[in-house]
Amino acid sequence: MTNTVENFAFIGLGAMGYAMARNVRRKMAPTGTLYIFDVYRPACEQLQNEFEDSGPVVIVDSPREAAALSQMVISIVPGAEEVQQVYLNDISGINAAPKNQDRLMMECSTIDSQTSREIGEALRATGAGIYIDTPVSGGVPGANSGTLSFLIGHNKPSDTDPVSHRLETVAAMMGNPKKFFYCGKLGAGLAAKISNNYLSCSILLAVAEAMAIGIRSGIDEKLLHEVIQNSTGQNFMADVVQPVPGIVPDAPSSNNYKLGFKTQMMIKDLGLGIRAGYATGIKPTIAEAAYGVYEKASIDPRCIDLDGSSVYLHITAPPRETQK
Structure with a gap:
């Protein structure tokens, strides 16, 4: 990650997502803002209250709004239908946010590979940013301790691929780098x-x-x-x-x-x-x-x-x- 302040968006504050978002807020730059969205607003309010004296946590009304304000998006929601709504809904989805080809989107849900590929290709075609499947393993204990495994649909970090280094840096906020597996292409992590x-x-x-x-x-x-x-x-x-x-x-x-x-x-x-x-x-x-x-x-x-x-x-x- 560069030295510039980077805002994050986190979408999906279920049992695992809440713990993952907490670790992101703790480890991201204190001057950056964490924008959060979940269909269950009390979870958002709880996280916001938890960090009221730490770094800024702002509740937004849609994934679109979260992405519009962020260079880095992380999502973890129940299934393929919810992932499609988060990313491709014409009104509230990330695809409706201002275009940003440098926006990095890490999708941590467990869905089928084909749907993930279709979503990633649709986002790339419209200039919404770089979407990568990054499903996690380790359950709630791993999410709480920040020791999750990441199965990443992208190539291993290299000096010629700055995206890979951003991926590694952000994943390390939530997981154990010894358990990061780079599977090579979109959908392969899933x-x-x-x-x-x-x-x-x-x-x-x-x-x-x-x-x-x-x-x-x-x-x-x-x-x-x-x-x-x-x-x-x-x-x-x-x-x-x-x-x-x-x-x-x-x-x-x-x-x-x-x-x-x-x-x-x-x-x-x-x-x-x-x-x-x-x-x-x-x-x-x-x-x-x-x-x-x-x-x-x-x-x-x-x-x-x-x-x-x-x-x-x-x-x-x-x-x-x-x-x-």
């Missing part, structure tokens, strides 16, 4: 993220089922966790996100399934993996099976609006017809 999420969502369900089977077979849950951790079944979801309460102290399950990634969002991410599978000629058998379970869990009162690891509650509950 392709990597979709493949990763195919695994993470599916493996989480497999861990929940394996733990449930072992526990009901009479194995102490902590012993079973230790066995898996030191055997060929070892994986991040079992080690860190462990869906059985009381085993991993910092896991969502041990904290009343405190939200990290909503159960309802699991079906979105698995759906992206399924569609990518068919688009590339690979039958996504595991994701399809997991999708069916998460689809039911997403409407289960035990799991709604809780962390996705609460799927353990869904699969271990007695059948509804036997419940009293």
